[in-house]
Amino acid sequence: MRLLVVEDDRKVAGFLEQGFLEEGYDVVIARDGVDGLSRARAGGFDLILLDFMLPGRSGLEVVAALRAERVHTPILMLTALDDPRDVHAAIQAGANAFMTKPFRFADLLDRISALLSERRLTA
Amino acid sequence: MYSLQRTLALRYGLTMLVALVAMALIVDFAAEGAFPGPHDGLLLRLLAIAVTGAGLTGAGAWWLTRASLEPVREIAAQARAIMPTGCGARQITVHADVAELQDLLATLNGLLARLDAALQHQRRIISDVGHDLRTPITAMRGELEVALRAGRSPAEYETLLASVLEEVDHLALMGDALITLARLESVGAEIERAPVDLALLVRERVRRFTTTHPPSAPRVIPVTGTEPVLATVDARLVALALDQLVENALRYTPPGTRIWVRLVPEPERVGLVVEDAGSGVPEGQMAQLFEPFFRPDPARPRGGAGLGLTLVRTIAVAHGGRATADRSPQGGLRVTLDLPLG
Numbered sequence: 001m002r003l004l005v006v007e008d009d010r011k012v013a014g015f016l017e018q019g020f021l022e023e024g025y026d027v028v029i030a031r032d033g034v035d036g037l038s039r040a041r042a043g044g045f046d047l048i049l050l051d052f053m054l055p056g057r058s059g060l061e062v063v064a065a066l067r068a069e070r071v072h073t074p075i076l077m078l079t080a081l082d083d084p085r086d087v088h089a090a091i092q093a094g095a096n097a098f099m100t101k102p103f104r105f106a107d108l109l110d111r112i113s114a115l116l117s118e119r120r121l122t123a
Numbered sequence: 124m125y126s127l128q129r130t131l132a133l134r135y136g137l138t139m140l141v142a143l144v145a146m147a148l149i150v151d152f153a154a155e156g157a158f159p160g161p162h163d164g165l166l167l168r169l170l171a172i173a174v175t176g177a178g179l180t181g182a183g184a185w186w187l188t189r190a191s192l193e194p195v196r197e198i199a200a201q202a203r204a205i206m207p208t209g210c211g212a213r214q215i216t217v218h219a220d221v222a223e224l225q226d227l228l229a230t231l232n233g234l235l236a237r238l239d240a241a242l243q244h245q246r247r248i249i250s251d252v253g254h255d256l257r258t259p260i261t262a263m264r265g266e267l268e269v270a271l272r273a274g275r276s277p278a279e280y281e282t283l284l285a286s287v288l289e290e291v292d293h294l295a296l297m298g299d300a301l302i303t304l305a306r307l308e309s310v311g312a313e314i315e316r317a318p319v320d321l322a323l324l325v326r327e328r329v330r331r332f333t334t335t336h337p338p339s340a341p342r343v344i345p346v347t348g349t350e351p352v353l354a355t356v357d358a359r360l361v362a363l364a365l366d367q368l369v370e371n372a373l374r375y376t377p378p379g380t381r382i383w384v385r386l387v388p389e390p391e392r393v394g395l396v397v398e399d400a401g402s403g404v405p406e407g408q409m410a411q412l413f414e415p416f417f418r419p420d421p422a423r424p425r426g427g428a429g430l431g432l433t434l435v436r437t438i439a440v441a442h443g444g445r446a447t448a449d450r451s452p453q454g455g456l457r458v459t460l461d462l463p464l465g
Contacts, residue, residue: 012258
């Protein structure tokens with residue numbers, strides 16, 4: 001399984017990469033919205049983990065652009081904000097799920113497994 | 124409690140009663156002089172008219188005062204309905220266009236607008252603090268949790284502990300900055316002013332940076348003359364502001380370049396200027412630099428508390444001065460802390 005992690009914080013991206021690699025996932029890291037969007041467009045990912053606040057293009061813009069281009073890879077958004085309007089905007093834009101920082105890594109793995117299972121069932 | 128409506132009604136009524144009784148007595152006296160003979164019941168009738176007139180005047184005054192005070196009651200009812208947690212426009216309006224109340228209305232609406240702006244500002248800061256607290260906590264929590272999922276080598280644990288320590292330092296820095304800001308911005312906060320030689324203070328603080336930073340770090344150069352520059356300031360706060368300015372410049376200036384710290388004395392004021400040869404800040408973002416948690420380039424790594432320049436501005440204001448930012452002739456950023464000497 002191949003994951004794209006779009007996260008600007010060096011340390012958060014670092015532990016996510018290490019944790020996913022140790023769980024057997026193949027991981028690609030993008031550090032800003034522009035890089036994340038171009039990598040997601042190139043395809044080949046089973047799931048995209050996307051931070052809400054990103055330099056270049058925001059997570060919300062990345063989701064909207066991907067869905068407009070009919071890229072249907074599941075997107076799990078991460079945010080340090082807790083405004084319900086952000087959650088609503090992300091889901092409206094086409095994100096599949098949403099997690100608020102700080103989160104338990106184990107919970108994140110569960111959410112990813114659930115999204116990947118859903119994808120297999122609908123494929 | 125004093126009631127304007129009741130008092131005016133009573134005063135008008137009593138005044139009218141006294142006037143009418145006096146008139147009744149005068150008329151009765153005059154009638155006796157002009158028309159000698161019996162005047163049965165004239166005085167009594169005149170007094171009855173006086174009492175009725177006074178009563179009617181009091182009632183009229185009651186009604187008039189009540190009608191005049193209606194817009195005030197309307198203002199009070201709308202003010203009571205304003206909730207501090209509510210959002211959106213908060214303006215008080217009255218149906219009657221009363222000229223005498225326009226000034227009061229404008230004052231109240233101005234106060235409400237200022238309170239609303241302060242509330243929005245406070246909410247944004249709380250949201251920003253939440254965001255900036257959650258990110259290092261996420262990093263620490265994630266690093267610890269991932270590390271505990273498998274056995275690690277001593278070197279890996281050492282790297283982990285160093286990383287967590289860095290985040291703890293970051294959070295401590297943010298906590299200190301928030302406490303200092305809250306103290307300086309609280310009502311009645313006083314600073315401890317004393318005569319200080321700012322030239323000496325600058326040289327001492329800069330020496331601290333040159334001894335604690337690696338040789339590869341940008342070089343911090345104090346540009347002060349040999350003459351003392353005396354100012355009556357809170358030395359601890361001015362040193363804190365200077366530290367924030369230099370640390371900020373160090374964070375955004377490439378290794379091997381220079382940071383200049385200079386004093387610009389004037390007859391009444393002194394400018395404490397820190398400029399660097401870094402990449403600078405776009406002109407359109409200069410005004411936002413002093414806002415809490417503003418970062419011109421979000422892609423840069425976290426380092427400071429995100430409150431350094433806000434602290435500088437607050438310290439300047441607490442001294443009756445100001446903080447400004449512009450492009451340095453060296454190409455980077457120039458921040459000036461402008462302080463009154465006395």
